[in-house]
Structures are given as C-alpha cells and as structure tokens.
Amino acid sequence: MTSTLDTVVIGGGFSGLFLATQLARLDRDVLLLEASPRPGGVAATVIEDGFVLEPAAGTFMLPHRSLTPLLDSAGVAVEEAYPDAALRYVWMRDSLVAIHYGPKALATSALSKRGKLRMAAEPFIRSSPPDEGVEESLREFLTRRLGREAGTLLSHIAASGVYAGDPNNMSAAAAFPLFTELEAEAGSIVRGGIRRVRALPKPRPPKPKSHIPVGGMSEAAATLAASLGERYRSEHPVTSVTKEGDYFRIEGAETLHARSVVIALRPDAASAILQDIDTTVLHGWPSSRVVVVGVGGAAQDVPLPSGFGFLTGPDTDAVTLGCLFESSYAPGRAAPGRSLAKVIAGGARNPGFVDRSDEQIVEAVVSEMERALRATITPSWTKVLRDAAGIPQYDLHHRRRLAAVDDLEAANPGLIFAGWAYRGIGVAHLATDALRVADRIP
Ligand SMILES: Cc1cc2nc3c(=O)[nH]c(=O)nc-3n(C[C@H](O)[C@H](O)[C@H](O)COP(=O)(O)OP(=O)(O)OC[C@H]3O[C@@H](n4cnc5c(N)ncnc54)[C@H](O)[C@@H]3O)c2cc1C
Known part of the structure; x- marks a missing residue:
C-alpha cells in the first residue's frame, strides 16, 4: 500500500479550498485534489476587454468570524466596495424602488x-410554527410573520x-435558518434579532461590509491554493473512492490512501466516484439553472x-x-469611464430560458434592463455564461435529504460531504462549514 494520508479533500472549489486551508492552519496532514487546471470551481472569473465578470460569488x-481568518491566513487581498453598495432596489410597478433592511425597512415605498x-406588528404577532416534521415554505413563514404583502415580496426576492x-417550494428553515431560529428563540424575528444584538460582546464587532477580492474570485482561489503549497494538486480528477479496511482508496492520476475523505463536490459528482457505497440520496439533488x-x-x-443592483x-x-x-x-470591474452590469436570468421561474441562443438571451436581458432602468442600453461587450448543473435548491425536502447524508457519513466513518449543496449556499457558509468539518476529522 502507498503511504497513508490523514485527509484527502476532493474538489478545489471554495469549499475544498477553505477546508484544506483550515486543516493546514491546524498543521494537519491534508491533500486537496482538483480536477481542472485552476482552482475556484464555479467561481471562475472572466477577464475580457477590461471587464471582470464573476459568474458566481x-x-x-467582511469581517466574518470564519471567513476572515481563512482569507487572512492565505494572504487573499480584498478591497472595500464603494459605499453605495448598500443601496438595493426592487424592480416593481415599472420602476426601481429602493429597499432597506433592518429598522429602515419601514421607509420603503415598495x-x-x-x-x-x-x-x-411582527414582534407582537403570536403564531406558532407548524408541527415538528412539517416543513414550512419560505413564503408561508414570512407571510405568517410579516403579513401577506411584505411576506410575498420578501420571500420572492430572497x-x-x-x-x-x-x-413556495423552498424550506424556510433550510434556506434561511437565521429567520426561523430567531422566531424559535424569541417568538419573533425582530425580538430575536434585538436579543442577539444585545448579547454581542462589547465593544461590538464592526458591521460586515461588502469586499471585493483584488483580481477577482479566481485570484482569491489561486492565492488560497498557492498557500497550500504541496498540499494542493490540480489536474487531478478523482475517478473512484472505495473502502479498503479502515482506509479509503482514492483512484485518479495516482492511487492514494487516506483515513478521512472529504468530498467537496456536487452531490451527483460525489455519487459518481463512490462506487461501493449506496449513494441513492445524492441522486437527482434539485437545482435551478x-x-x-x-x-x-x-x-x-x-x-x-x-x-x-436590483431584484425583480x-x-x-x-x-x-x-x-x-x-x-x-x-472597484476594478470595468476600466474608468466604462460600465459593467451582471444580469442573472432564468431560475425556477423561467427554467427553459437558459436553453435559448446567446443572441436571444442578450436581446432579452438588455431589453429588460432598458425597461427597468428606463434608459437606452447599447453595450459594446456582452458575455453569456451558463452553468449546466445549476444552483442547489434548499427545498421542502432538503432537511430530510441532509439527514440521510448524515446517516451515510455515520455508516462510513471518515467519509464527509461538503460544498454548497448541503449546509449553506454562500461562500461564508462554506467557510463556517470548513471549520466544523475540520473539527470532526480525528
Ligand atoms: C450565479 C451565482 C451567483 C452566486 N452569488 C453568490 C454570492 O453573491 N455570494 C455568495 O456567497 N455565493 C454566491 N454564489 C455561490 C458560490 O459561488 C458557491 O457557494 C461556491 O462557489 C461553491 O463552491 P463549492 O466548492 O461548493 O463547489 P464548486 O465551485 O462546484 O467546486 C467543486 C470543484 O470540484 C472539482 N471537481 C469536480 N469533480 C471532481 C473530481 N472527480 N475530482 C476532483 N475535483 C473535481 C470541480 O472542478 C470544482 O473545482 C453564487 C453562485 C452562482 C452560480
């Protein structure tokens, strides 16, 4: 048998990068294997004609209690977004209406x-969540707490x-657990929020603000990978993971053995390499293109x-x-005197839109930008990016599926699943999950 590693992490998207970084910070024996020549997964920055377009996050x-230490330890350079980044709009009633969060929410004309x-009246509304085991949709939850009008609008844009x-099909507890936790803690989202803020240590930590990775997300991923040194290997697609006694045998460009294997891939890709384990739960994981x-x-x-920007x-x-x-x-997304917009279209509301031709897609989104912004738009540069697999959906069955993934891990000690399909969809969630997973690895 070849030498045995403590942990092999499969998949060099941000999930795998964060976990390997955390294990390296703890001075643990870890090897991260990525199939493609570059790290970062779906967050593959496109730089063309002076425009910097991010196809994903x-x-x-920042600051963020899990993300900040990981980025800092690798030396990822970030800069603050312009102050107006907090200004957000909803496209409704044929115009852009400013929307605010927190106490200022009441100032909106939306x-x-x-x-x-x-x-x-939310803090005074007495209404109980459904019985244990019954999943409440995001729309049902927010309508119950905030009333029909605000609940419909906020659940839609969230x-x-x-x-x-x-x-109507997303689980409130799975997709936005903070909301349901606050209700569980204090009987109200607002009262729960106030209680949590009061419990913060003094002096209060600075409020998080939007930051931009210098050179784009791909550069951030490359910096994380470089900081791993020999613990990172690119162009190393894993073809199978099988159990061999107390170890896992990992086949790819070479054969490796490890005590723990973290599969930081989409569920279907994870299932494809796990050949001697029943991974039925990973099949057909829902996503939105x-x-x-x-x-x-x-x-x-x-x-x-x-x-x-605006949400429709x-x-x-x-x-x-x-x-x-x-x-x-x-800063840095377009040269001085130039503008760049990033439009996201399709999704659960228009799933077939993604299959149209690039020309049709550009025509449709530019004409909708003109309607929303009430301006004439004549771009000199356009780029259409499709991700075949889509965004994982935290739907009404998500928590049941996650429990089955927990069972799969329990039945196969040393096997762990990570990534945006499971315990949080954003990069900050991936950082928090990386710390949780690192603690679980013996
Ligand atoms: C349109 C869009 C907008 C988004 N906006 C935001 C946002 O504003 N804020 C935010 O926080 N998040 C956002 N996200 C989500 C964020 O981008 C994801 O959470 C994150 O990039 C997912 O990382 P991951 O590592 O889980 O998965 P992936 O990026 O899918 O990484 C998986 C990696 O595994 C590799 N791989 C696959 N098979 C194998 C194999 N057999 N062997 C070895 N390697 C393999 C792949 O090449 C890939 O690099 C957005 C996503 C999208 C699509």
Missing part, C-alpha cells in the same frame, strides 16, 4: 401603508436573489445607477432575476 462580507403597518428558487450575462460598454452607453419583484413579468451594477459598487 463575487464579494465577501409596500403600502397597510403592508408596512402589518410588518411593523428566494430568487439567493437561490434562483421558488419561495441560471444564465449570467455580462453587459458592458462606455458609461454613457450602459448608464447604471449607483448602488448594488413578484409581479414583474421578466426573465431577469436580478441585475448587479458591477462597476457602480465594485
């Missing part, structure tokens, strides 16, 4: 007076803005407002889920 909210009054999903479109040009030809409201008939004003909030 593009920002980090809701009627009556809708705002009902939302403001589901489509984060998951490209359908609020989106297309990301870069729309760039001279600032006067692609006029963008200040702010982060529930009553607006459009294929666009949201549009980020990249050059308005993020």
Whole structure:
C-alpha cells in the first residue's frame, strides 16, 4: 500500500479550498485534489476587454468570524466596495424602488401603508410554527410573520436573489435558518434579532461590509491554493473512492490512501466516484439553472445607477432575476469611464430560458434592463455564461435529504460531504462549514 494520508479533500472549489486551508492552519496532514487546471470551481472569473465578470460569488462580507481568518491566513487581498453598495432596489410597478433592511425597512415605498403597518406588528404577532416534521415554505413563514404583502415580496426576492428558487417550494428553515431560529428563540424575528444584538460582546464587532477580492474570485482561489503549497494538486480528477479496511482508496492520476475523505463536490459528482457505497440520496439533488450575462460598454452607453443592483419583484413579468451594477459598487470591474452590469436570468421561474441562443438571451436581458432602468442600453461587450448543473435548491425536502447524508457519513466513518449543496449556499457558509468539518476529522 502507498503511504497513508490523514485527509484527502476532493474538489478545489471554495469549499475544498477553505477546508484544506483550515486543516493546514491546524498543521494537519491534508491533500486537496482538483480536477481542472485552476482552482475556484464555479467561481471562475472572466477577464475580457477590461471587464471582470464573476459568474458566481463575487464579494465577501467582511469581517466574518470564519471567513476572515481563512482569507487572512492565505494572504487573499480584498478591497472595500464603494459605499453605495448598500443601496438595493426592487424592480416593481415599472420602476426601481429602493429597499432597506433592518429598522429602515419601514421607509420603503415598495409596500403600502397597510403592508408596512402589518410588518411593523411582527414582534407582537403570536403564531406558532407548524408541527415538528412539517416543513414550512419560505413564503408561508414570512407571510405568517410579516403579513401577506411584505411576506410575498420578501420571500420572492430572497428566494430568487439567493437561490434562483421558488419561495413556495423552498424550506424556510433550510434556506434561511437565521429567520426561523430567531422566531424559535424569541417568538419573533425582530425580538430575536434585538436579543442577539444585545448579547454581542462589547465593544461590538464592526458591521460586515461588502469586499471585493483584488483580481477577482479566481485570484482569491489561486492565492488560497498557492498557500497550500504541496498540499494542493490540480489536474487531478478523482475517478473512484472505495473502502479498503479502515482506509479509503482514492483512484485518479495516482492511487492514494487516506483515513478521512472529504468530498467537496456536487452531490451527483460525489455519487459518481463512490462506487461501493449506496449513494441513492445524492441522486437527482434539485437545482435551478441560471444564465449570467455580462453587459458592458462606455458609461454613457450602459448608464447604471449607483448602488448594488436590483431584484425583480413578484409581479414583474421578466426573465431577469436580478441585475448587479458591477462597476457602480465594485472597484476594478470595468476600466474608468466604462460600465459593467451582471444580469442573472432564468431560475425556477423561467427554467427553459437558459436553453435559448446567446443572441436571444442578450436581446432579452438588455431589453429588460432598458425597461427597468428606463434608459437606452447599447453595450459594446456582452458575455453569456451558463452553468449546466445549476444552483442547489434548499427545498421542502432538503432537511430530510441532509439527514440521510448524515446517516451515510455515520455508516462510513471518515467519509464527509461538503460544498454548497448541503449546509449553506454562500461562500461564508462554506467557510463556517470548513471549520466544523475540520473539527470532526480525528
Ligand atoms: C450565479 C451565482 C451567483 C452566486 N452569488 C453568490 C454570492 O453573491 N455570494 C455568495 O456567497 N455565493 C454566491 N454564489 C455561490 C458560490 O459561488 C458557491 O457557494 C461556491 O462557489 C461553491 O463552491 P463549492 O466548492 O461548493 O463547489 P464548486 O465551485 O462546484 O467546486 C467543486 C470543484 O470540484 C472539482 N471537481 C469536480 N469533480 C471532481 C473530481 N472527480 N475530482 C476532483 N475535483 C473535481 C470541480 O472542478 C470544482 O473545482 C453564487 C453562485 C452562482 C452560480
């Protein structure tokens, strides 16, 4: 048998990179194997014609208790987003309406007076979550807490803005656990939030702000990988993982043995390499396909407002889920005097849109940008990016599926599943999960 490693991590997306970084920080014996020539997975920055387009995550909210130490230890360079990054809009009633979070939410004109009054009553609403074992949808939960109008609007933009999903089919507890935890703790989202803020140590930690990785997410991934040195191997697709006594045998460019194997791949890709284990639970994991479109040009030809961007409201008939004003909030995304927008379209509402031709996609999203921004858009550069596998959906069956994944791990000690399909979809969740997983590895 070849020498035995403590831990092999399979998949060099941000999930695998964070876990390997954490294990390296703990001075543990770890090897990260990535199939492609470059690390970063779906977050593969496109740099063309002076535009920097992120097809997946593009920002980090920092400081963050798990993410900050990982990025800092690898030396990932970040810079703060422009101050207007906090300005967000909903495209509704044929225009862009500013939307605020926290106490300022009541200032929005996105809701009627009556809708705002009902939302403001949330701390006093006594209503119980459904019985144990019954999954409540995001829309049901937010409507129960905030009233029909605010609940419908917020569940829609939260589901489509984060998951490209359908609020009627997403589990509130799985997709936005903070909301349901706050209700469980204090009987109200608002009262729970206040209680948590009061419990923070003094002086209070600084509020997280949007930060942009210098050179893009691919550069951040490359820095994380470089900091691993010989603990990272690219162009090393793993073809199978099988059990061999107390060890796992990992086949790929070479044969390796490890006590623990972390599979930081999508569930279907994980299932494909696990040949002697029943992985039925990983089959057909739900996802929502989106297309990301870069729309760039001279600032006067692609006029963008200040702010982060807009999400499409529930009553607006459009294929666009949201549009980020990249050059308005993020340094380095376009050369001076030029603008870049990133449109995300398709999703649960328009799943077939992704299959249209690039020309049709560009035509549709540019014409919707014109409607939303009430401006003429004549881009000099466009880019259409499709991710065949789509965004994992934390739907009404997600927690049941996750429990089955826990059972699979328990039945196969040393085998661990990680990645955005399971315990949190954003990069900050992946960092938190990396710390949790590292603690579990003996
Ligand atoms: C449109 C969009 C917008 C997003 N916006 C945000 C956002 O604003 N904020 C945020 O926090 N997150 C966002 N995300 C989510 C974020 O990008 C993901 O959470 C993260 O990139 C997923 O990383 P991962 O490591 O779990 O998976 P992946 O990136 O899928 O990585 C898996 C890796 O495994 C490798 N691999 C596959 N098979 C094998 C094999 N057999 N052997 C070895 N390696 C293999 C792949 O090459 C890949 O590198 C967004 C995602 C999308 C699609």
